Amino acid sequence: MTGSVPGPPPPAGAAVLAIDAGNSKTDVAVVLADGTVAGTGRGGGFQPPKVGVEAAVDVLAVAVRAALAEAGTDSVGHVSACLANADLPVEEAQLAEALRRRGWSERGSVDVRNDTFAILRAGVTEPLGVAVVCGAGINCVGMRPDGRTARFPAIGKISGDWGGGFGLAEESLWHAARAEDGRGAPSALARTVPAHFGLDSMPALIEALHLGHIPFARWHELTPVLFATALEGDAVARSLVDRLADEVVSMAVVALGRLELLDEVVPVVLGGGVLAARHPQLDEGVRERLAARAPKAVAQVVSARPVLGAALLGLDHVRAEAEAFTRVRQHFTPGAP
Structure with a gap:
């Protein structure tokens, strides 16, 4: 069993970069601390066993750049990435380091989990x-x-x-x-x-x-x-x-x-x-x-779309207020309580 304890409360306006990357497609969302979705992006599948880690992260980068551009920023406070093929803790650590090198998180705050966690948290x-x-x-x-x-x-x-x-x-x-x-x-x-x-x-x-x-x-x-x-x-x-x-x-x-x-x-x-x-x-x-x-x-x-789960895990990490969870859930699942 592995796990991480949520981090400190976020500064005002801090954002989460939520990534859900499956074998066939990648969904990305930039979520503000209040739960507002400020930008989204979609890209291809994430397959590091076939193409290598850096090439796989290059695929993520296409969707990430689109989401960050729509949100009007170059980086966020925390990256919450739920990735296919992150099956072992050693793979999660390797992928987390690869994402840190991209500079998407201002403080190098990156959590990588297997993409099954996104489906769990979304539900x-x-x-x-x-x-x-x-x-x-x-x-x-x-x-x-x-x-x-x-x-x-x-x-x-x-x-x-x-x-x-x-x-x-x-x-x-x-x-x-x-x-x-x-x-x-x-x-x-x-x-x-x-x-x-x-x-x-x-x-x-x-x-x-x-x-x-x-x-x-x-x-x-x-x-x-x-x-x-x-x-x-x-x-x-x-x-x-x-x-x-x-x-x-x-x-x-x-x-x-x-x-x-x-x-x-x-x-x-x-x-x-x-x-x-x-x-x-x-x-x-x-x-x-x-x-x-x-x-x-x-x-x-x-x-619900798994990217919602990645966003909720990010909000868990930054200890967002209850209203933020409601707002982001309503964005991805209109009509949700």
Whole structure:
């Protein structure tokens, strides 16, 4: 567990630079101490494992410069950055130093967290709760107001993960192939998976994938196919959806336990494309399992943009007044209390 204690109260007019950087896009907002959003920007995806740290931060810089220019400033008091691929504390430290070198914070005040924290903070009224995110991958984090956090490495099978859009797609292919050739249980996936790509059999799909006629980047398209096949009643597809529900709840319960929150009424925020789609079997399965293992936890799907969470974390750090939190939340989620 890692975490930081909020800093001193801000001087009048101090601002937060909020950054939410995912694999596919980056959102940035300059937020004044009273919660007013003075500037915003959007840029490309943040992928330091592919392009290197400095090149990845260059992508952030495009959106940051746009937001700062709109706000009429060159720097702010504090940078709150929630970044994809910041999976380990050593990576957070490396990225924080890279952001400090850009001079976006007047005092070098920079916090870098994994982007799952942005989704968690966007979904709670105070820095208290747990979030499970299932998008391309799967991750879970938790936090308490005293700065304590819980987290997982969440870097794939080597860290014990199962699930996420790409993982579900891979499982769908595996079961479809075995259903076709007889090594596995019969499943409609042997029909629905190749049909999605306009093919009539798994051997044809296997050949197309192996020879690169269908790029790896399209595999994620099979996740909705899996859920649709499960909805038709296919036993194999339904078993995969149930397994995902088990994984989501297992991560949440472990995080709640680490933070000593199993006996408290706390939110468990569900985010990412797979969970936000609210497939009935998955949604009901998560809620039923969570009620059995953590009866006081309250599951809720978050729909707010994650950059809101990065902004709220920044306001937490500078100890902004209550009205600031309300104002910035209303900006990103009109009609919010």
